[in-house]
Amino acid sequence: MKDIDYSSWADYIIDLIDLYQIKNPKVLEVGAGLGQISSFLKEKIPSYIVSDVSVEMIKFCPDKLSRVTCDMTSLPFKKEFDIIFSIFDSVNYLTTPDLFVDFLSECKRILVEDGIVTFDVSLEKNSIKNIKRLNRKGKYGGVYYNQKSTYDKKSRLHKNILELEIDEVKFIETHEQMIYEFEEYFIIVEDAGLRVIDCFDCFSFDDASRKSERVQFVLGKL
Numbered sequence: 387m388k389d390i391d392y393s394s395w396a397d398y399i400i401d402l403i404d405l406y407q408i409k410n411p412k413v414l415e416v417g418a419g420l421g422q423i424s425s426f427l428k429e430k431i432p433s434y435i436v437s438d439v440s441v442e443m444i445k446f447c448p449d450k451l452s453r454v455t456c457d458m459t460s461l462p463f464k465k466e467f468d469i470i471f472s473i474f475d476s477v478n479y480l481t482t483p484d485l486f487v488d489f490l491s492e493c494k495r496i497l498v499e500d501g502i503v504t505f506d507v508s509l510e511k512n513s514i515k516n517i518k519r520l521n522r523k524g525k526y527g528g529v530y531y532n533q534k535s536t537y538d539k540k541s542r543l544h545k546n547i548l549e550l551e552i553d554e555v556k557f558i559e560t561h562e563q564m565i566y567e568f569e570e571y572f573i574i575v576e577d578a579g580l581r582v583i584d585c586f587d588c589f590s591f592d593d594a595s596r597k598s599e600r601v602q603f604v605l606g607k608l
């Protein structure tokens with residue numbers, strides 16, 4: 387929420403795009419939420435579609451962008467994207483390996499041959515480190531929120547119960563995220579028929595490890 391520096395996060399995404407030398411990319415963002423990063427990226431990426439499964443979230447994305455409500459495990463597009471990305475552990479919402487494989491298979495279907503899929507995932511160290519901070523309430527961008535957060539080491543489920551008030555309408559949402567083991571991602575990627583090009587400690591270009599808090603995967607076709 388307000389403590390996330392989306393401007394710097396956008397710079398990191400641009401650095402990633404530059405690293406793989408993808409010129410004038412057609413870009414799809416999945417799990418875009420309220421679209422905070424798109425506000426910083428939209429001037430730098432002329433061909434940019436934002437998407438999220440929640441219409442209540444996506445309606446807050448900048449209206450100059452193409453906005454699509456869709457589930458990342460079933461994408462309503464044809465093969466056309468150079469870059470498919472997601473930020474802020476949206477992909478951890480895929481709570482079974484099968485769902486994750488479905489997501490990556492869809493990416494593979496709509497990705498051009500030398501395109502990339504890049505997303506960050508949250509690892510257990512991040513859940514444990516931040517659990518206290520994630521129990522919080524406040525107001526951001528006209529939205530009141532009250533967040534309760536738990537992490538269960540056995541099931542590896544991180545739950546966030548969010549009470550939101552938007553335009554005087556109250557919503558209660560339970561968000562469940564699966565905190566997969568670092569090594570599990572490599573199996574999931576292989577099962578989807580993609581390959582790991584790079585795996586960075588997030589916000590850097592250093593190699594990640596199972597001890598990282600947040601990991602940036604960069605995937606390509608085989």
Ligand SMILES: C[S@@+](CC[C@H](N)C(=O)[O-])C[C@H]1O[C@@H](n2cnc3c(N)ncnc32)[C@H](O)[C@@H]1O
Pocket residue numbers: 416417418419420421422423437438439440443456457458459472473474475476479480
């Ligand atoms: C933690 S929020 C992050 C939002 C945004 N990426 C950001 O950084 O502000 C996770 C988002 O993922 C979306 N989401 C969860 N499951 C999804 C799915 N299966 N397909 C598409 N979006 C999904 C949620 O609606 C939510 O907006």
